[in-house]
Amino acid sequence: MTNLRPVDVAIIGGGWSGLAMANELAGRTSQSVLVLERGIPRKTSDYAFDMDELDYAIRLRMMQNIADETVTHRHSALSTAAPVRQYGSFLPGSGVGGAGEHWNGASWRFLPELFTLRSHLNERHGSAKLPADLAVQDWGVTYDDLEQYYWRAEQMLGVSGKAGNVQGKILDGGNPFEAPRQNEYPLPPLRDTYLSTLFAEGAKKLGYHPYPQPAANLSEPYKNPDGITRAACAYCGYCERFGCMVGAKAQPSNTLMPVLARHKNFELLTGAWVRRIVHKDGRATGIEYVDGRGKEFFQPAGIIVVATFTLNNTRLLYLSKIGTPYDAASGQGTLGRNLTHQTQGTTNIFLDKPLNSFMGTGSLSMRISDFDGDRALTGNEGLLRMGMLSTNSFGNRPISSFDAMPRGSAKKNWGTEWKAAALKWRDRNAGISLTGEHLSYRQNFMDLDPTYKDKYGDPLLRFTLDWTEHEHRQRAFADEIARKLAPAMGATVDDRPPDRGKYNTINYLSTHIQGGAIMGDRPETSVVNPYLQHWNVPNVWVIGASAFPQNASHNPTLTVLALTYRAADAMINRYLKRPEVLA
């Protein structure tokens, strides 16, 4: 093991949160900042030749190499976990920019009550009426605390959208149920596809309030406050699972990296696989990593920021023996608790006319929030929280979009009859999709797997996770609404019932994995404080969606950035002056 020259701040992980933190520290202080990223360097010019569905969207060429490291999954603490051998339900990124390179660009603020969800549900239902296994809790931060940071993130990304609530004033065309914003979005919304207009018209007929999803895919050319200029979206349809070849989709490589390159106190190391955070007497002293050639290093650092994907944030703390492992049986301990994914469901719809669905972009989506949160719940649905419904125009590519047809169109899924039906419906099918809140439960958590190892022999992270009746009901309720929306938009639905299966690692849901190192205002129930600083080891900060005590119906990236900016303010303005646990 080679000892290296100390740095002031070492940041593990070069994705959105790690590079945003690096940018704040390197730009606003004289601290020496080192980012360690285990993947490869990435830049916009890499991406022109990635417009290939097979290699990138199906073989998943941009993702973390699953042969090196994966997670295991079991449905309950009573069963044995099996490794996720090929990616399915989520897609961890790798390389500079992380999953922020291949994301869709959906840029949401969360509902205000999500940050105080335990208090909110207690007030609404009474704590005695809530399920005993419900683990949702307050975050120790409020929407009002985050508003200014959300705005910073929206300006940095160049979010295109239509506000529905600016300073309490409800605006036409936006989401009237959103949290109040201080400002309109930096850019107008993306353009409408045919499918978007059909959904919007249908939703209006039923008295709902359709609006376009806020997108980090630029509707117009944009210069952000850092002086970074990017081109407008071309709607090429190669967005999700791809990097953007014109830089229209905000990615760390085209927003943060050009700014970071100006700072002399910033350094980025790629190919560095961090295995341990070394600590002694409640303070971290540095990190151990392996480089691409297998050589081992010790990097001393004054502050360590853990900014990898949710999975590895928790795993690194486990491997480094930082914090108290969560015990699901007793409810004691904090590390690994509150694992959530996302409730997704789709009702397939079929249309008379073609959609030209090959055109689109990652966040191009028409939505309704009339059922988001719990505003529309009467108490008779057996539901605590719901989500948004949408049609998405992300760009249908030919391999993955082939094979959609009304149930019963063909007797088997190959051969002449099947082929004819698939060709008939190929450009005349869509989905009405639920993106719903996945609540946290006592029995869903992460720890280390006793059997399976990564390429260095370190234990894999293990998920214990299954759906509960609440998620099945969310999907069924969304399906009911979709069956009213479809005829209103001139579409038919087939009789496929909503999915009631167990959690599976095969079908893609979203790459929104939350929890494990959650934030809160008490060390007994959270891993990090409301500034994302570790309660037990104050010079370790753990940032990213690992801090979310529960999933939101909204995509996590903007909240990850807002929490990172807030953490950076606290670190710079307070911790660097008095290095202790912030209250």
Place this chain on the structure above:
Amino acid sequence: MKRREFLTIPAAAIGGTLIYSLGGEALRLQAQSGNVKVPLRFLTAEEARTVSAACARIFPSDASGPGATEAGVVIFIDRQLAGPYGRDKYRYTKGPFVESFPEHGYQGKASPREIYRAGIKTLGAFAALSPADQDSTLAGIEKSTFFQLLRTHTIEGMFCDPMHGGNAALIGWQLIGFPGPQMSYRSDIDKHYGQPWRPKPASLQQIMGRPGKPWEDEKD
């Protein structure tokens, strides 16, 4: 020393121009008449004939248009099996291998190469059977991992970029009206509502002006 295997296909079965690369070298064939000899990377000629015949039943050439034969799907499959995907370079393959719940997907030890090699054997002299007998043979293995891979790969080979060996002469994209990886639809995204708009398809190489680097060509 391994004998180099070729798949011989009547040129007329495959439309237009085919581009193959063997050992990193690009080779351009004008396939208009006579037979085309395609160098195989993994399959034997006998195995390729079986796979080709099976793909032709999964995605037939029939009244609704051309199918797996015209698209060169077998060539696509051969290259996928020869490349990193075929030997599971990017799958988690550490043991123990255990029977698990269906929700965990394929948990087996065998790589796509091994699944094909064993699966092809079970089909026997498949290429010599009548189409009806071929269909009933395939119906008998529908639930197998081999068949599910074969079906998935057939769709991939129909509609992939032609640099991967399938979708020859963009025949798959023409069949479904997919224009390929065009650089911009900015002036069309909010037009053509309810009307089919089908720009002429182009491959990644045609659009970029030089060939891409398919993953299957990655060296070990």
